[in-house]
Amino acid sequence: MTRILTLETTCDETAAAVVTEELEVLGAVVASQHELHTRFGGVVPEIASRAHVERILPVIDETLQQAGVSLEDLDAVAVANQPGLAGSLLVGLMAAKSLCLACDLPLIAIDHLQAHIYACRLASGKDVFPCVGLIVSGGHSNIYRCETPLDFTALGGTIDDAAGEAFDKVASMLGLGYPGGPAIGKAAEQGNPTRFRLPRPLVSDSDRLEFSFSGLKTAVRYELFGTGRPAMGADAQLDTQLVADMAASFQEAVVDCLVSKAMLAMRKTGYQRLCIGGGVAANTRFRQQVEAAAAEAGYELHIPPLNLCTDNAVMGAIAVERFNAGQFESLDLDISAGLVR
Numbered sequence: 001m002t003r004i005l006t007l008e009t010t011c012d013e014t015a016a017a018v019v020t021e022e023l024e025v026l027g028a029v030v031a032s033q034h035e036l037h038t039r040f041g042g043v044v045p046e047i048a049s050r051a052h053v054e055r056i057l058p059v060i061d062e063t064l065q066q067a068g069v070s071l072e073d074l075d076a077v078a079v080a081n082q083p084g085l086a087g088s089l090l091v092g093l094m095a096a097k098s099l100c101l102a103c104d105l106p107l108i109a110i111d112h113l114q115a116h117i118y119a120c121r122l123a124s125g126k127d128v129f130p131c132v133g134l135i136v137s138g139g140h141s142n143i144y145r146c147e148t149p150l151d152f153t154a155l156g157g158t159i160d161d162a163a164g165e166a167f168d169k170v171a172s173m174l175g176l177g178y179p180g181g182p183a184i185g186k187a188a189e190q191g192n193p194t195r196f197r198l199p200r201p202l203v204s205d206s207d208r209l210e211f212s213f214s215g216l217k218t219a220v221r222y223e224l225f226g227t228g229r230p231a232m233g234a235d236a237q238l239d240t241q242l243v244a245d246m247a248a249s250f251q252e253a254v255v256d257c258l259v260s261k262a263m264l265a266m267r268k269t270g271y272q273r274l275c276i277g278g279g280v281a282a283n284t285r286f287r288q289q290v291e292a293a294a295a296e297a298g299y300e301l302h303i304p305p306l307n308l309c310t311d312n313a314v315m316g317a318i319a320v321e322r323f324n325a326g327q328f329e330s331l332d333l334d335i336s337a338g339l340v341r
């Protein structure tokens with residue numbers, strides 16, 4: 001039986017998993033750092049990389065224990081080496097290379113965004129390719145044509161902020177803490193999504209497969225505090241109902257943008273299958289709306305369960321595809337922090 005150890009340290013989760021050729025998950029651990037970043041309202045790269053250094057070995061140990069395997073039982077080590085925070089990526093890559101060198105194992109590279117889409121393959125238990133892939137995470141909002149698990153072509157993406165980043169920044173303005181997505185989702189449950197009329201950037205442009213969330217974020221700020229220099233977060237005294245209404249109005253605007261561009265990508269490609277991944281795909285309102293839109297158009301839709309939407313190493317099982325295709329890396333492999341299209 002082929003067993004691959006997968007490592008994930010692209011942002012603020014330190015995660016490892018052992019997966020088999022049959023995509024069985026033998027062990028999986030995620031150590032979140034959210035508590036370290038909460039008071040800053042977002043991920044602090046230097047803190048994230050230091051925390052990865054402290055956690056990576058215990059996380060690997062615990063994963064192997066869970067899987068009931070030792071290092072000698074492994075057939076390869078795979079690591080997400082792009083895209084992400086440079087310092088964070090380096091910790092995972094160095095850990096993977098060290099294991100490969102010490103145990104004479106082949107090294108496999110994982111593209112973190114492709115892995116987010118592959119989570120749909122794992123969750124559905126069946127082949128989901130070809131498909132349109134939409135990734136909505138803290139760092140990325142991208143649309144891909146995914147021919148096979150190893151062949152992705154970028155169709156579009158955000159021209160400024162990622163959707164998750166906008167959730168996090170607006171949550172910070174509303175004093176809701178980090179990570180902002182779940183907090184906004186919860187506050188929005190009590191809110192009126194029509195109280196604030198917020199823009200839906202680029203939605204009316206039916207040619208462009210692009211997102212823009214920066215102006216939406218600014219629109220929220222102006223609604224809340226005017227155009228001057230505002231008190232924000234914990235300093236701002238915002239009424240609970242206003243916070244709920246703004247959370248709901250903002251969430252609705254982001255969801256409208258995501259759903260409309262996902263449907264545009266489906267029409268443009270002529271594909272019938274849509275796979276969605278990334279932390280924002282955990283948003284309840286987004287799931288409802290994209291499900292409704294896909295059902296109306298007759299598209300097959302895949303969104304993983306919540307624990308496979310946010311960062312994890314199980315989705316690194318895409319490494320099995322590379323293993324089977326003989327796509328291994330030399331120990332010169334580097335990180336690539338930015339998006340490689």
Ligand code: KG4
Nearest residue numbers: 137138139164181182279280282283310311
């Ligand atoms: O994919 P992910 O775990 O990490 C990155 O690769 O960036 O995504 C994290 C992002 C954060 O911005 C977080 O606020 C957002 O996903 N998120 C959500 C929800 N859960 C996490 N956004 C909206 N609603 C949620 N329920």
Ligand code: ZN
Nearest residue numbers: 137278279311
């Ligand atoms: Zn991610």
